[in-house]
Amino acid sequence: MRIAKPSGTMPADDAHYGTAFTRALALFIGLFWLASLIASFAGSSGNQNLWWIDFTRAQSLAGAYAPIVNILQVVTAALLIIWAIHPNLTAFFGIGLRVLCLLTAVVAFSNALDYWQALLSKELHAGLPLPLSFLIGLLLLWLARAVRHQYPRKHSAWVTICGMLAWLLALVLVVPLTQIVFFGTTDYRRPADAAVVFGAQVYDNGTLSPALKERVDTAIDLYEEGYAPVLIMSGGTGINYINEGDAMRAYAIEQGVPADAIIVDRSGMSTEESVVDSLEIARTHGYDSVIATSSFYHLPRIKMLYIAQQTDVLTVPTIGNITNNGTFSALWREIGAWWYYWIKSLL
Secondary structure, eight states, X not given: OOOOOOTTOOOGGGEEOSXXXXXXXXXXXXXXXXXXXXXXXXXXXXXXXXGTOOOHHHXXXXXXXXXXXXXXXXXXXXXXXXXXXXXXXXXXXXXHHHHHHHHHHHHHHHHHHHHHHHHHTTSSSBOOSSOHHHHHHHHHHHHHHHHHSOEEOOSOHXXXXXXXXXXXXXXXXXXXXXXXXHTTTOBOXXXXXXXXXXXXXXXXTSOBOHHHHHHHHHXXXXXXXXXXXXXXXXXOBOTTSOBHHHHHHHHXXXXXXXXXXXXXXXXXXXXXXXXXXXXXXXXXXXXXXXXXXXETTTHHHHHHHHHXXXXXXXXXXXXXXXXXXXXXHHHHHHHHHHHHHHHHHHO
C-alpha cells in the first residue's frame, strides 16, 4: 500500500529552489557586491558598490553601529552566492536571506525616493523618470520570493548550469548598458569651479568630429550659463599630429569663450590619463569641484575612474545626433571598457 506524501512537499530528489535566471542573478549580485565591498574595505578604490546601491543613508542612520551595516552587506552577498550554487538552504539560512534581501530592497527603494526628490526639486537638470535603483529594488524582491518558493526540477543539473552561464553572460552585457542608459543620460549640472571636456577624434583639417563638437558645445553652454567659469580641454595627439585639446580650445574661442577661461591638457591620451590630469590641474589651481562632460555613453566609465581616485564629480551628458556621432559603435567598446576599469579599480 502506498502512503500519500503530505501536501506541499516534494521528494528530495526533485526538490529544486529557484530557476536558472534567479540563481544567475543571485550569483551575479553576490559576486559584484562582495568584490566591491572587499576592495572598498581594503582601500584599493573608492566605493564602486555605488553602481548598484547606496548604503550611505543606512550607515548614517546606524551611527556608531555603521560597521554592522557593512557586516550585513557581506553576509547578504555571501548568502546570495551560496544560494546560487547550492539553493537548498536550511530553513534558518533561507529565512535569513529572505529578510536580508527585503531589507536591501528597502534601501534600494529609498535610493529611488532620493532620486525622485532631487528630480522634482530641480537638483538634477535632467534624468529619466524611472531610476535604476527602483528596478534593483524589484529584482531584490524577486530574489526574496525565489528563495522562499520551491520549484520542481525541470531539467538536468547540466542544463541548469548552462542556463545560468547564459544568463550570467547576458548580465555582463546588460549591466554596463543599464549604467549608460540610466546614469549616463542623467544631467547632474550644478555650479562648479571648472568643467573638464574629454577629447575625441579631430579630423586632418583641424575640424572636430561630430562627437567632439557636441562635447565642446555642451561645455560652452555650461560656461555661458554660469555653471563653470573655466573649461579644461583634455585630449591627446593623434596620428595627424593635431592635439585634441588645442583643437577644442580653438573651436571654443571661435564660439566666444575667452582664451583665459580655457586650460589645455595635452597629455590626455586616454580617459584615465585625462581624469588624473584634470585632478592635478584642479589641485594646482585650487578647484574644489569639477564637472565632467562627455558623450553619455562615456560618462559611467569617467565616473568610475574619478571614484577610483577617491573623488566625486558632477557629470553632464552630451547626447547629440546618435545616428552620425559614433554612438552605436562606441556602445560595444564601452561594455568592455566599463568592466576593464571596474576590475582595475578593485585591484
